[in-house]
Amino acid sequence: MNCDKMDVFEAIKGRRSIRNYEDRPVEHEKIGMLLEACRWSPSAGNRQPWEVVIVDDPVTIEKLAHASLDQMWMKTAPLILAMCLNEKIARSTFGDRGEMYALETMGMAVQNIMLAAHSLGLGSCCVSAFEEEEVKYILKCLEIIKPVALITIGYTRNKPPAPFREEISVFTYYNSYAEQHRPSWIGVTKVGKRMRNKLVDSLKKC
């Protein structure tokens, strides 16, 4: 088993959503490492509200694909990690903002797993477009368990090219939303300037 790890920035930029996998299982050692990556994710108040259902049964994977609005490509994945939120833990913490904290926490755990998968030579895709009640039924979840993401994992058959990303200047502001100044290291582009000026104009009208 090749468990060489890569630089974190290389993993962040090189990871892609993979929707076509080779017909070979993921080694148990690697599944263990993915769960370890989940375990060390940050969580609000360190409450660790995640629960993970490891699914490698092809029949269950097919049912999950149907429950995911018939995303039948999911059937090519030999493994799905169903990321579930224990709402009892989530609700008992942080009052009104607890729900947001819980979803932020789950997103971080999902990302940790996907980056770890990439660094282990595996492809993955986060699937959240699914019928929640159907997934709960398939996975036999208790009432307090909320599935939030199905991470398909396996050896990549085809890696797609990197999809479009906005320039940094499109989504960054400096000290406040009203600040037009751009330090040169952010690299303002024409698109970025246009978007920013539009926003500043709309703020002036408020």
Ligand SMILES: Cc1cc2nc3c(=O)[nH]c(=O)nc-3n(C[C@H](O)[C@H](O)[C@H](O)COP(=O)(O)O)c2cc1C
């Ligand atoms: C919360 C969330 C839900 C997603 N749900 C799906 C999904 O249901 N099906 C799917 O094929 N991809 C899904 N994706 C993957 C995105 O389409 C993908 O991340 C995006 O197109 C950018 O491509 P990249 O991941 O290769 O950079 C989801 C991603 C996120 C973060």
